[in-house]
Structure formats: structure tokens, C-alpha cells
Amino acid sequence: MQLKNIDRGGAFLALSLMAVLPLIFDSTYLMGVLTVAAIYGIWSVSWDFMSGLTGRENFGHSLFIGVGAYAAGFLNTTWGANAWWSLPAGMLAAVVFALIMGIPTLRLKGPYFALAMLSGAVIMQRLMLIFWEYTGGEEGINGIEPLIRSPLYFYWFVLGMLVLTTALLGGLARSRWGLILKAIRGDEATCQAAGLNVTYYKIASLVISAAFAGMGGALYAHYQLQVSPQLFAVVTSITIITMVYVGGMSTIYGAIGGALLLTLMTEMLRDFGEWRLMIYSVALILILFFLPQGLVAPTWKKIRDRLAGGRP
Amino acid sequence: MLEILIFGAVTSAIYAMLAVGFTLIFGVARILNLAHGSFYALGAYGAYVLTTLFNVPLIVAAPLVVIGVALFGMVVERVLIRPMRKSQLAVLMISLAISLVVEQALFLTFGSEYRNVPSFIEQKYVIGGVDVAGQRLLTLLVSVVSIGGLYLFIQKTRLGSAILAISQDPEAAQYMGIPSDRIFGVVMAMSAGLAALAGIMAGPFLSVQPSMHLLPIVKAFAIVVVGGLGSIPGSIVAALMLGYAETLVAYGISTSWTEIVSVAATLLMLVLRPAGFFGKRAAF
Numbered sequence: 001m002q003l004k005n006i007d008r009g010g011a012f013l014a015l016s017l018m019a020v021l022p023l024i025f026d027s028t029y030l031m032g033v034l035t036v037a038a039i040y041g042i043w044s045v046s047w048d049f050m051s052g053l054t055g056r057e058n059f060g061h062s063l064f065i066g067v068g069a070y071a072a073g074f075l076n077t078t079w080g081a082n083a084w085w086s087l088p089a090g091m092l093a094a095v096v097f098a099l100i101m102g103i104p105t106l107r108l109k110g111p112y113f114a115l116a117m118l119s120g121a122v123i124m125q126r127l128m129l130i131f132w133e134y135t136g137g138e139e140g141i142n143g144i145e146p147l148i149r150s151p152l153y154f155y156w157f158v159l160g161m162l163v164l165t166t167a168l169l170g171g172l173a174r175s176r177w178g179l180i181l182k183a184i185r186g187d188e189a190t191c192q193a194a195g196l197n198v199t200y201y202k203i204a205s206l207v208i209s210a211a212f213a214g215m216g217g218a219l220y221a222h223y224q225l226q227v228s229p230q231l232f233a234v235v236t237s238i239t240i241i242t243m244v245y246v247g248g249m250s251t252i253y254g255a256i257g258g259a260l261l262l263t264l265m266t267e268m269l270r271d272f273g274e275w276r277l278m279i280y281s282v283a284l285i286l287i288l289f290f291l292p293q294g295l296v297a298p299t300w301k302k303i304r305d306r307l308a309g310g311r312p
Numbered sequence: 313m314l315e316i317l318i319f320g321a322v323t324s325a326i327y328a329m330l331a332v333g334f335t336l337i338f339g340v341a342r343i344l345n346l347a348h349g350s351f352y353a354l355g356a357y358g359a360y361v362l363t364t365l366f367n368v369p370l371i372v373a374a375p376l377v378v379i380g381v382a383l384f385g386m387v388v389e390r391v392l393i394r395p396m397r398k399s400q401l402a403v404l405m406i407s408l409a410i411s412l413v414v415e416q417a418l419f420l421t422f423g424s425e426y427r428n429v430p431s432f433i434e435q436k437y438v439i440g441g442v443d444v445a446g447q448r449l450l451t452l453l454v455s456v457v458s459i460g461g462l463y464l465f466i467q468k469t470r471l472g473s474a475i476l477a478i479s480q481d482p483e484a485a486q487y488m489g490i491p492s493d494r495i496f497g498v499v500m501a502m503s504a505g506l507a508a509l510a511g512i513m514a515g516p517f518l519s520v521q522p523s524m525h526l527l528p529i530v531k532a533f534a535i536v537v538v539g540g541l542g543s544i545p546g547s548i549v550a551a552l553m554l555g556y557a558e559t560l561v562a563y564g565i566s567t568s569w570t571e572i573v574s575v576a577a578t579l580l581m582l583v584l585r586p587a588g589f590f591g592k593r594a595a596f
Contacts, residue, residue: 057401059408104582111344112537112582114404116575118346119530123575126527130568234526238412241405278416284409285392288402 006304011253018260019159022152031155035223037263038158042165042216044243044255049169050209052250053178054202055185056106060117062236063101063124064094064210066229068217070128073141073227083147086218094214098207106202109188118234125232140228147222158219162256165212170252172208181205182250235277242284248297257296314440316559322448324555325455329510330528331535331547332459333503339542340479341496343393344400346407348532349525350414351504354381355511356520357418360427370430374512378505385504386497393500394493411525418522429515451513458509459548462502475499479542534574538581540588549589553577 018038022031043065051058068090075081075089101120105113128135135141148154172178180201183191192198221227230236239262247258266276287294334348358377362368368376388410396402433446466472477485478492486492507528518524535554539546554577558570581588 055401057404059404100579104579108582108586110541111400111404112586114401115344115346115533116578116582118408119533119575119578122526122530123571126571130571234408235412238408274420275416278413278420281409281412281416285406285413288396288406288409 003304003308006307010300010304015159015163019156022155028151031151033263033267035151035155035158037260038155038162039216039220039223040240040243040259040263041162041256042158042219043213043240044247044259045162045166045169045252046209046212046216047240048244048247048250048252048255049173049212050205052244052252052255053173053181053185054205056202057114057241058117058206058209059114059234059237059241060101060119060121061209061213061240062232062234063097063117063121064213065217065220065236066121066124066128066227066232067093067097068214069221069227069231070135070141070217071214072218072221073144076144076222077141083145083222086147086222087215090214090218090221091211092214094210094217095207098210099203102203102206106206107199118237121232121234121237125229128229128232135229138229140226142226144221144225144227146225147219154223158223161215161219165215166252166256169208169212173250173252177201185250235280238284239280242280242287244294245284245287246295248294251294251297254294254297254300257300258294261296315442316556316563318439318442318444319448320556320559322452322555323559324552325452326510326514327531327535327555328459328548328551329455329506329513331532331539331551332462332544333506334529334532335536335539335542335544335547336462337496337499337503338536339544340475340499341397342400343389343397343403343496343500344407345393345500345503346404346529347388347410347414347525348407348503348507349528350411351381351385351507352511352528353418353520353522353525354384354414355508356429356515356518356524357422357427357511358508359512359515360429360520363430364428370432374509377512378508381508382501382505386501388504389497389500394496411529415522415525422522424521427520429512429520431516445517447513447516454509454513458506462506463544471495471498531574534578536588537578538588540590543588543590546588546590 018034021034043061047058047061050056071089071093072086075085076083081089097120101117102113105116128140129137132138146154148157173181180191180196183196184198184201188198217231220231243258243262244255245258246261247254247256262280269276269279272279330348330352333351334345337343337345337348355377358380359370359373362373362377363370392406392410393403396406431445431447432450435446437444437446437449466475474485474490474495475498477488477490478495482492510528531554535547535550538553539548539550554574557577558573561573562570
């Protein structure tokens with residue numbers, strides 16, 4: 001079999017399994033877990049698209065997620081707009097923030113982008129608490145309408161968005177565009193010498209990444225039916241980064257595997273409630289040391305090679 | 313007016329203690345340490361544990377905590393950061409992960425409630441009609457003395473010259489037989505100790521809870537961007553600028569807007585002059 005076909009078959013199999021799982025087990029609990037996993041999948045894929053490909057790590061992805069979720073929350077409750085406006089609004093809000101953060105920082109080499117994103121997310125979380133008259137403070141915004149009433153259909157919709165996100169971003173990553181982004185990770189100066197507008201590519205990829213993160217944030221707001229400042233927390237970003245690292249950097253599909261794996265693991269570790277974030281942080285340190293290539297993508301590559309009949 | 317002058321100075325003093333350590337370890341070892349805020353948090357919590365739970369007098373507890381956190385910083389550098397030093401991003405990742413481990417450890421042991429760190433001086437003083445807590449004045453003094461001491465140490469001692477040499481040219485320094493790995497450990501310990509001292513001094517009038525390490529990192533980063541990465545005079549000047557800017561905003565507009573100052577300053581500076589005010593010069 002050809003490698004491409006095996007990849008497609010694997011993707012189809014995984015997708016159908018995820019789609020029918022709630023039908024087989026018929027539990028709202030499982031459906032909730034899978035919905036969250038799919039949303040985390042969207043976030044991880046969007047993180048991997050910018051940071052995995054260009055090697056500019058974004059420590060404040062939660063900024064885009066939170067902004068998207070709050071945009072959805074405001075639109076739906078304060079202004080009473082139809083819930084379906086939330087997705088484009090979330091994307092747009094995140095894009096605005098991506099431009100504000102990206103234009104000053106991505107022109108530069110060095111760690112400025114990573115740190116500025118971290119600062120941005122921390123400060124936004126503080127602002128949500130400080131301006132509690134407008135944002136609801138610690139409580140956040142409550143009473144958001146569901147996007148789709150039936151949890152099963154909503155789950156399928158989220159899954160569909162995950163597939164769409166992955167197809168779009170994965171396609172972009174394999175195109176000439178993605179090649180340029182990977183080249184920037186390899187050697188920025190050479191790219192510049194070859195006449196590429198490096199800054200433009202970096203900012204554009206951040207904008208695309210932010211748009212999907214913001215959309216994921218809006219989906220999350222309509223799943224939880226409320227938003228809180230906790231969305232902006234650094235741990236949200238770290239959770240996503242850990243998922244991508246577990247999945248395997250810059251593979252796009254690996255990020256989904258990481259998101260699924262870690263979300264399910266979290267549910268199994270539910271009894272350890274308070275220890276969850278500790279486990280994540282320690283897992284991240286261990287992965288950085290012992291599995292820099294990640295877990296999901298290398299495993300899949302091995303399986304694929306086995307199926308292809310030992311061909312490299 | 314005098315109020316702004318005094319409170320701005322105190323805020324700047326704390327920021328300077330944080331930013332000098334942060335910029336020092338970057339200037340010397342090229343380590344951007346996102347766990348820097350954790351040292352600050354550990355300083356405050358260390359003082360709390362020793363004084364409240366073990367009834368150690370603060371004057372004894374403070375040096376113990378500073379030394380303990382300095383050793384912790386050394387261990388972290390040796391075990392976790394050094395193997396990752398090849399890649400700056402890996403250092404950022406690992407130090408951020410460390411800071412979260414510390415945060416979670418504090419959360420799991422002490423819970424998320426605010427803790428009270430005792431003051432050295434409970435008394436209040438009146439300066440030109442302004443009420444100032446003695447602790448704040450002492451913080452100002454401690455900051456000036458500790459940063460001054462650090463500066464003298466770097467300028468006057470043999471070890472200080474070695475640190476300076478590495479920051480100017482790491483390879484040449486190594487050819488001259490300076491054991492750079494060992495120096496990094498020492499610098500990390502000094503940087504961590506200074507942050508812990510800031511935590512002990514600022515603990516009584518700031519909120520001490522597990523996620524307290526995040527804002528100091530944001531402030532230190534803003535200061536270091538404005539002052540220039542790796543420059544100690546730059547970070548002192550920038551700490552004064554940020555401290556006074558925040559105080560002015562607090563008095564002139566509203567305390568709500570103070571938090572925006574640091575991020576706005578960072579972004580503006582990166583647009584106008586990315587190297588910072590003192591960026592092009594040598595580290596000291």
C-alpha cells in the first residue's frame with residue numbers, strides 16, 4: 001500500500017471511531033469529554049501551525065482563546081446576537097489581537113514574541129478581573145445560549161470543525177506556504193537572503209493560527225455556556241503546548257492525538273483533581289527531556305511503515 | 313506629589329530587584345529564566361512558613377530563606393536548565409514548566425488563600441505629611457543596598473571579573489580558563505537570592521498566593537525590554553521608569569489601568585527601539 005493511502009485510511013478510521021463512539025456508549029459524560037477533546041484538538045492544531053512550523057513558540061495562545069470566547073459571550077448575552085455570529089466574531093477578535101501582538105514582536109529575532117505573548121495573556125486575565133463591572137469578574141459571563149441544542153449534534157459539529165481546521169491548516173502546511181514557514185524555522189537569515197518577506201509570513205501564520213484558536217474559544221464558550229477569566233490562564237497555554245509536544249511538533253495531525261490522549265488521561269486521573277496541573281507540568285518536563293520527538297506522530301510513523309511492508 | 317515620589321520609588325525598588333536578577337542571568341548565561349518569578353514567590357512563602365509555622369524570628373528567617381532559594385536556583389540550573397541550554401526555546405519551555413511545578417506545589421501545600429508575611433517594621437512614619445509604612449521604606453533601603461552590593465561585587469572581586477568576562481565574550485573567557493558552567497551556577501544563585509529577597513520584602517504589602525510569580529515575570533520582561541536585554545544599568549533605569557509610570561497612572565487615572573502600562577511599554581518599545589535604551593552596550 002502507498003503511504004498516502006495508509007495515512008488517509010488511518011485518518012478515516014480514527015475519525016469514524018470518534019464520530020460513532022457516543023452512539024455506542026450513549027453516555028453524556030463521554031460525549032462531554034470527547035467534545036472538550038475535540039476543542040482542545042482545534043487549539044493544539046492551530047498552535048502547531050504557527051509555532052510548530054516556524055519554531056516561534058507562542059506562550060500565550062490562551063490570549064486568542066479567551067478573546068474569542070469573550071467576544072462570543074458579549075455578542076450572545078449583552079448584545080443578544082444570534083449564537084451563530086459567535087464563530088466569525090471570535091475569529092475576528094482573535095485576529096485583531098494577533099495583529100497587535102504580532103506586528104511589534106515578530107519583526108524581531110530573539111525571545112520577544114514568546115515572552116510578549118505570555119505577558120499579553122497574563123495581563124488580559126488581570127484586566128478581566130479588574131474591569132469586573134463589564135466582564136463579570138471571577139464569575140465571567142453566564143447564560144450563553146447553546147449553539148446547537150442536542151449535545152450529540154453539537155459534538156458532531158465540533159468534530160466537523162476540527163476536521164475542517166486540520167484539513168485547512170494541514171493543507172497549508174504541506175503547500176509552498178508551509179514549506180516557507182518550515183524554512184524560516186530552519187534558517188531565517190537565508191530565507192531573507194532568498195528574497196522572502198519573512199516578517200509577513202510569520203505574522204500571517206500567527207493571524208491564521210489565532211483565527212482558529214478564537215473560533216475554538218467561541219465553540220468552548222457555547223459548550224460551557226459561560227466564559228471565565230480562567231480561559232486566559234497560562235495553564236491553558238501550557239496544556240495546549242504539552243498536547244502538541246506529546247503529539248509531535250509540526251506534524252499537525254500529531255497535535256490532535258496529543259489532545260485526545262491528554263484529555264482522556266485527565267479524565268482517568270479525575271480522582272487526583274487538584275494534581276492535574278502538576279501532572280501536566282511534570283509530564284511536559286519529562287517529555288522535553290526524554291521524548292523530544294513526541295509520542296503520537298513517531299508511533300504512527302512506525303505503524304505506517306510496518307503496514308507499508310517494511311519500506312522506509 | 314510627594315506621595316507619588318515615595319510610592320513610586322518603593323515600587324521601582326521592588327521591580328529593580330526582580331529585573332536585575334532576571335537580566336543578569338540572561339546577560340551572563342543567555343538563559344531567559346521564566347522561573348524567575350517562582351524564586352520571588354518561594355521567598356515570600358519561605359518567610360511565611362518559617363515565621364508563622366515554625367516561629368523563627370524574621371531577622372533569622374530572611375537570610376535562611378534567601379540562601380535556601382539561592383541553592384534551589386543553583387540546583388534547578390544544574391539539573392534542568394543546563395542540559396537544555398543548546399536551544400533558547402527549550403530553556404523557555406523548561407523554565408516555564410518549572411514555574412508551574414512550583415506554583416502547583418505551593419497550591420497543593422498551602423491552598424489558594426492569601427497568606428500574610430510579617431513585616432520587619434510595623435511602625436508607620438510621616439514624611440512631609442505622607443503616611444508611609446516602615447516596611448516600604450526598609451524595602452527601598454534593602455533594594456539600594458543589595459543592588460549596590462551586587463554591583464560592587466561584580467566590579468571589585470575576582471569572581472565578579474570572571475562574570476563580566478563571560479558576559480562580554482563567553483568563548484574568549486573560556487579560553488582564559490574561566491569555568492563558565494560553575495559561574496553560571498553562581499550567577500543563578502545570586503539572581504534567585506535577589507528575587508527571594510524581593511519576595512520577602514514585598515510580601516507584607518502584596519498578595520501572597522500561588523500564582524503570584526506571573527506578574528513579576530511580566531514586569532521584569534517589560535523592564536528588560538525597555539532597558540535593553542542583559543544590561544544592569546538599563547534595567548535599573550527602566551525599573552524606575554516603570555515604577556513611576558505605574559504610580560502616576562494609579563494616581564492620575566485609576567489603579568485599574570496600572571497593569572496595562574507594562575505591556576503597552578513592552579510593545580511600544582519593541583516598535584520604537586527594540587534594543588532598549590542600553591541595549592547596544594556591554595552587559596554592565
